[in-house]
Amino acid sequence: MLALPRRNPRVPPNNPKPTPTILTPMPTPRDWMTLSIRPCAVPRHAPAAIPGLRPFKTSDAEALARLMLESYRGSVDDGGETLDDARRDVNKLIADDFGAMDWGASIVVEAGDILSSATIVTRDRVAPPPLAAGEAFLAFSMTAPAWKRQGLARSGLSHVIELLRSRGEPRLHLVVTRTNTPAVMLYQSLGFENGPIGGEGGPHQSAPSVQ
Numbered sequence: 336m337l338a339l340p341r342r343n344p345r346v347p348p349n350n351p352k353p354t355p356t357i358l359t360p361m362p363t364p365r366d367w368m369t370l371s372i373r374p375c376a377v378p379r380h381a382p383a384a385i386p387g388l389r390p391f392k393t394s395d396a397e398a399l400a401r402l403m404l405e406s407y408r409g410s411v412d413d414g415g416e417t418l419d420d421a422r423r424d425v426n427k428l429i430a431d432d433f434g435a436m437d438w439g440a441s442i443v444v445e446a447g448d449i450l451s452s453a454t455i456v457t458r459d460r461v462a463p464p465p466l467a468a469g470e471a472f473l474a475f476s477m478t479a480p481a482w483k484r485q486g487l488a489r490s491g492l493s494h495v496i497e498l499l500r501s502r503g504e505p506r507l508h509l510v511v512t513r514t515n516t517p518a519v520m521l522y523q524s525l526g527f528e529n530g531p532i533g534g535e536g537g538p539h540q541s542a543p544s545v546q
Contacts, residue, residue, distance in 0.1 A: 336510065340451055347362055362409060363512050363514060364512075364513040364514075365510050365511065365512050365513060366511055366513050366530075367526040367532030368508070368510075368511060368519075368528065368529060368530050369507070369508050369527060369528055370507045370522075370528075370531060371534070372496065372499055372500050372504050372507060374500070374503070383395075383409050385444055385491065385494065388443075388444050388491070389442065389443060390443075391438065391441040391443045393429055395443055395450065396422070396425050396426065397422070397482075398443075398449060398450045399425050399443070399450060399453055400418060400421040400424070401421070401449070402451075402452075402453055402477050403421040403477055404417075404418050404420075405429065406417065406477040406478055406480070407477070408480075409444070410515070411512050411514045411515050428457075428461035428475075431456055431457075434458050434460050434474065435457060435458040435469075436456075436457055436458075437456040437458060437471065439498070439514035440471065440495050440499060441453075441495075442454050442494060446490065449479070450479070451478065451479050451481070451482040451486040451487060452477065452479065452482060452491055453476070453491070454459065454473070454475070454488075454491035454494070454495050455475040455508075456471055456472065456473060456499075457472050458470070458471065458472065459472035459508065460514055463531055464531075464533070465531070465532075465533030466508065467533065470498055470504075470505070470508060471506065471507045472502055472505075472507070472508045473492070473495075473507060476492060476509075489521060489525070492521075492525060496525070505534060506533075506534070507527075509515075509527070513541075
């Protein structure tokens with residue numbers, strides 16, 4: 336009778352434990368939306384005045400970074416960013432890394448010494464067909480938590496749309512997280528459609544220079 340070798344308890348078995356599978360979170364789907372800005376046959380009433388509304392300036396960089404961090408915190412777009420991350424994004428924005436800034440169509444709303452809301456427009460450089468690079472693109476629409484549900488996002492975006500209309504701009508594009516239901520509903524109520532949508536008329540060629 337053969338004697339079976341005794342297993343040394345300190346020696347691991349020949350069939351090691353399987354390596355645990357690390358699940359990588361799936362990216363949240365994001366969708367293009369486009370607003371076709373049609374000329375009006377009759378003059379339109381200007382949007383209601385927004386107290387504290389003014390053009391965005393480079394000196395707003397720190398305040399915009401703080402607004403960015405606060406407005407996205409706890410939302411579906413919250414990636415755990417820090418204030419330094421937000422500052423880097425704002426610096427990239429001003430440096431045209433997210434497309435050329437359209438300073439004349441980018442606005443903020445002041446509330447004392449902070450910003451309560453911002454609507455920032457750039458000129459998209461990498462546009463998927465059938466779009467032409469250089470058309471107006473809504474890079475950021477942000478409202479601080481304490482000022483949400485007061486119509487600031489709608490009012491700011493309506494102001495920008497009328498400004499683009501006065502220039503003869505054909506379209507405004509954006510990308511939105513699909514599960515950001517309040518934002519999707521806001522954009523749909525303003526006339527945005529699932530895009531991207533191209534068409535006649537090219538990008539506006541005389542966007543104001545840096546402020």
